[in-house]
Amino acid sequence: MIRLHEYELSGSCYKVRLLLNMLSVPYEKVSVDFVNQQRESPAYLELNPFGDLPILEDGSLRLHNAQAILTYVARKYDVFGTWYPSSxxxxxxxxxxxxxxxxxxxxxxxxxxxxxxxxxxxxxxxxxxxxxxxxxxxxxxxxxxxxxxxxxxxxxxxxxxxxxxxxxxxxxxxxxxxxxxxxxxxxxxxxxxxxxxxxxxx
Incomplete structure (x- = not known):
């Protein structure tokens, strides 16, 4: 199952949640404490050296940057290709x-x-x-x-x-x-x- 490292009040994280929900893709949320700078902790930076949110893990694939994640999710999970065209x-x-x-x-x-x-x-x-x-x-x-x-x-x-x-x-x-x-x-x-x-x- 997809794991989404995210902060509930982040607009960038919300983008990814929206697409996953609209495509009915199940995922596990992993909350990151943005206010207390958890994304700057060694454990988080090991996941993503850039220290930004969100991070998506799907099997062995790990992605950061909401736009890259949107592209990946749409290409892999939108069977009709309506959210991200191939042309x-x-x-x-x-x-x-x-x-x-x-x-x-x-x-x-x-x-x-x-x-x-x-x-x-x-x-x-x-x-x-x-x-x-x-x-x-x-x-x-x-x-x-x-x-x-x-x-x-x-x-x-x-x-x-x-x-x-x-x-x-x-x-x-x-x-x-x-x-x-x-x-x-x-x-x-x-x-x-x-x-x-x-x-x-x-």
């Missing part, structure tokens, strides 16, 4: 948004840490960067329901948690109407599960 064109479109979910949108994560746990980050700069990418995302979603290919893919999963948790980062989605609609639409996908800070479909 070069489709896969490339998906990977653009995997990068967005791992870089541009992650400014929302330290902003959330600054607001919720009072980490010493520059909230003004993080909000400015976050508003920029949310405007881009909103414009992209103006004439489509999903980020690419006309259906939910791991592109949507990679971006959803950071956006859906924007309120905890001190950013309202009220000025991003298409993004707000996409967030609620995402919650209707079969297998969707909430997390602290993200409720079920209203």
């Amino acid at each position: 070069a064109d489709g896969a490339s479109r998906i990977h653009q948004w995997l990068a967005t979910g791992s870089v541009d949108l992650t400014n929302l994560s330290p902003a959330r840490l600054a607001k919720v746990i009072h980490y010493p980050f520059n909230l003004g700069d993080l909000h400015a960067l976050s508003h920029r990418v949310l405007r881009i995302l909103d414009a992209h979603l103006e004439d489509r329901k999903w980020l690419e290919l006309g259906r939910p893919t791991i592109a949507d999963i990679a971006c959803f948690p950071h956006v859906a948790l924007a309120n905890e980062a001190g950013i309202s989605l009220s000025n991003f109407g298409y993004v707000s609609e996409w967030v609620e639409r995402f919650k209707t996908i079969p297998g969707f599960t909430p997390m602290p800070g993200i409720t079920s479909h209203s």
Whole structure:
């Protein structure tokens, strides 16, 4: 069985839980104490020298980085190939948004840490960067329901948690109407599960 080393309040870990649940893949959770820096312990660094979350173990395979894990899980366990296409064109479109979910949108994560746990980050700069990418995302979603290919893919999963948790980062989605609609639409996908800070479909 898959083992997922994760922290419940992490958006990156939540991405992986979402896909596993949506594909009905059983897995074992291994909780990591993020607040007390367990990921910097020798035992954790032996699993993942980079010290980041999550880690997925599937048999002899061990992966870190949520985007890499999403790609692996979709390729191995999605028998219909809907979440991650095999075509070069489709896969490339998906990977653009995997990068967005791992870089541009992650400014929302330290902003959330600054607001919720009072980490010493520059909230003004993080909000400015976050508003920029949310405007881009909103414009992209103006004439489509999903980020690419006309259906939910791991592109949507990679971006959803950071956006859906924007309120905890001190950013309202009220000025991003298409993004707000996409967030609620995402919650209707079969297998969707909430997390602290993200409720079920209203």
